[in-house]
Amino acid sequence: MTKATLSDIVSERLGVSKIEAVDYVEHVIEIIKETLESGESVKVSGFGNFQVKSKSPRRGRNPQTGDDLTIDARKVVSFKASTLLRNHINDEE
Known part of the structure; x- marks a missing residue:
């Protein structure tokens, strides 16, 4: 599964635009990356x-x-x- 596929699924299930869904997925991934970079577990x-x-x-x-x-x-x-x-x-x- 790619980020694009995941964004499409989020868009369908939440009833939001694809642009918003891409933004949500990107934000979640960025939060996970920042947390791991700081040495914390997720x-x-x-x-x-x-x-x-x-x-x-x-x-x-x-x-x-x-x-x-x-x-x-x-x-x-x-x-x-x-x-x-x-x-x-x-x-x-």
């Missing part, structure tokens, strides 16, 4: 948790040349689905 009840995790530097290997290299420390976003979402996806209730 918890959406019944959906799941987005969390920023720090990865330590580690040794790696270039698969083309076989040369050893160091992969820099970085932050990654992880998502853990809620039990409700997992059950819904697996048709368990």
Whole structure:
């Protein structure tokens, strides 16, 4: 699903114009991004948790040349689905 598809669905379900729906979707995504950038987790009840995790530097290997290299420390976003979402996806209730 793309942002455009999501905006179309929001427009249909809320009965708002497509321009307003795009604006709503963009604002929600921007709020989530800003929250994660500040280091906070985002918890959406019944959906799941987005969390920023720090990865330590580690040794790696270039698969083309076989040369050893160091992969820099970085932050990654992880998502853990809620039990409700997992059950819904697996048709368990």
